[in-house]
Structures are given as structure tokens and as C-alpha cells.
Amino acid sequence: MIKAILIFNNHGKPRMSKFYEHYTEDTEQQIIRETFHLVSKRDENVCNFLEGGLLIGGSENKLIYRHYATLYFVFCVDSSESELGILDLIQVFVETLDKCFENVCELDLIFHLDKVHNILAEMVMGGMVLETNMSEIITQVEAQGKMxxxxxxxxxxxxxxxxxxxxxxxxxxxxxxxxxxxxxxxxxxxxxx
CATH class of the missing domain: 1.10.287 (Helix Hairpins)
Structure with missing residues (x-):
């Protein structure tokens, strides 16, 4: 199960966060900071999976991430999720954002956060993966935009x-x-x- 999806920039500024378990706002902010420190200090040539931080469940959970330009996309998942499957899901998410925003950048996430959440909601709900077909996701997001x-x-x-x-x-x-x-x-x- 996916516990949280976090996007932050190279300086640790959160650009989007979605938690699928209840945490207080302070705890969510601490999780974001802790996750940033764990992920950002890693070399580019190491694998993209690591043990979750203490606040998000420690060794029972994993952080799976990808770094694109100025943004980190991090999925906090439990041990039942496939690391490679989540890496593919991150890739689909980023490619979908890229299609919807025509070459997505950090500013798109800042100024169109509602659309980013809509795209994510087509892919993941309640911590479970719903859809991975980019064409289907884009079709649903466009239909929602028309409505x-x-x-x-x-x-x-x-x-x-x-x-x-x-x-x-x-x-x-x-x-x-x-x-x-x-x-x-x-x-x-x-x-x-």
C-alpha cells in the first residue's frame, strides 16, 4: 500500500504532498523534512529505494523516488509494494504531467496544484493503484477539465x-x-x- 506521495524541490520545499494515512499537520511536515534529508543526500548513482524514515514507519516501509531536474518524486510504501512497479508508476505520473502541462516544470505544480491532484487521483486512491495507462488517465483528466x-x-x-x-x-x-x-x-x- 502507498502511504504517502511527496514532491519537493532540490531545496526541500514541498510542491505536493498526499498522505493516505492520517497524521497531524506537524507530523506531515516532519515526515516531508525527514524524507527530503534521506533522499537528497544520496548520490545519483545509487539505487532509488531506501528504508523509510522513523516517522513514516522505519524499516517496515520503503521510500522509492526519482529525481527529475529540480524535483524529487517520492512514494512512501509498505513492504507489499513492488519497488520496480512503483518506479514505473512514478514514470507514468511524470510523463502524464508532462503531457498535460506540455513539458511540466516546477511552476506548473505550484500554480496548478489542483490539476496535479486530479491526475494523481486518477492513478492512486486510498493508497491503492487504480490506473497506469497514461492515455486513459489523460482522457479522464481532460473530461474533468471540460466539465x-x-x-x-x-x-x-x-x-x-x-x-x-x-x-x-x-x-x-x-x-x-x-x-x-x-x-x-x-x-x-x-x-x-
Whole structure:
């Protein structure tokens, strides 16, 4: 079972974390720091598996990671998971991110964290691997994106039919979800009304 999925940069700044067991927020932060120190001090030419840190279960768990450019992708797993299978899963995750963001970089993870979590949710749920087929994952994420855009446009049309005072309270939140071209195409300015 997958216990946690962590992404952090070369300086230890967390860019994404997903825990499949309950920990307090302080403990989660300590796990991230401990994992960074364990993984970052290793040479590039050693294997990508190591014993888990004390906070995440010690020798009962493993840390399986890959280092891409400025980011570490770390999966904390129990002994029932295959190390090579998890390495492949990390590769599929990164390649999927790369396809969805057209050459993914650290800034994509910072500014589109919700989409990163959606991609991950198509692959892993409750610590169990659901899907490893990149085409299927991308299809589901694109369908979800279309549905979100449709909901946004529906809300914008509702907003347009409201009075100025009601609409201005929540319009700016939903207008951020549409590009400027879409806003002008549908006749919206910076506020509804």
C-alpha cells in the first residue's frame, strides 16, 4: 500500500504532498523534512529505494523516488509494494504531467496544484493503484477539465442574469477559471452584470 506521495524541490520545499494515512499537520511536515534529508543526500548513482524514515514507519516501509531536474518524486510504501512497479508508476505520473502541462516544470505544480491532484487521483486512491495507462488517465483528466469549464460557463451565465450587487460578490472567483478570450467571447468583462 502507498502511504504517502511527496514532491519537493532540490531545496526541500514541498510542491505536493498526499498522505493516505492520517497524521497531524506537524507530523506531515516532519515526515516531508525527514524524507527530503534521506533522499537528497544520496548520490545519483545509487539505487532509488531506501528504508523509510522513523516517522513514516522505519524499516517496515520503503521510500522509492526519482529525481527529475529540480524535483524529487517520492512514494512512501509498505513492504507489499513492488519497488520496480512503483518506479514505473512514478514514470507514468511524470510523463502524464508532462503531457498535460506540455513539458511540466516546477511552476506548473505550484500554480496548478489542483490539476496535479486530479491526475494523481486518477492513478492512486486510498493508497491503492487504480490506473497506469497514461492515455486513459489523460482522457479522464481532460473530461474533468471540460466539465469544470462547462460548470464555470453556466455559473457565468447565471451571474450575468443577476443584479450587479449579487453578481459582484462571487463573479471574480469564477471569471478566473476562464481565459480572457473566453470571457470576451461570452460577453463578460471583469465583473458580471
Amino acid at each position: 469544470e469549464k462547462s460548470e464555470t460557463l453556466t455559473l457565468l451565465f447565471i451571474c450575468q442574469s443577476m443584479g450587479q450587487s449579487q453578481a459582484s460578490r462571487f463573479s471574480s472567483k469564477y471569471l478566473k477559471l476562464c481565459s480572457e478570450d473566453e470571457q470576451s467571447f461570452y460577453g463578460f468583462g471583469t465583473t458580471c452584470g
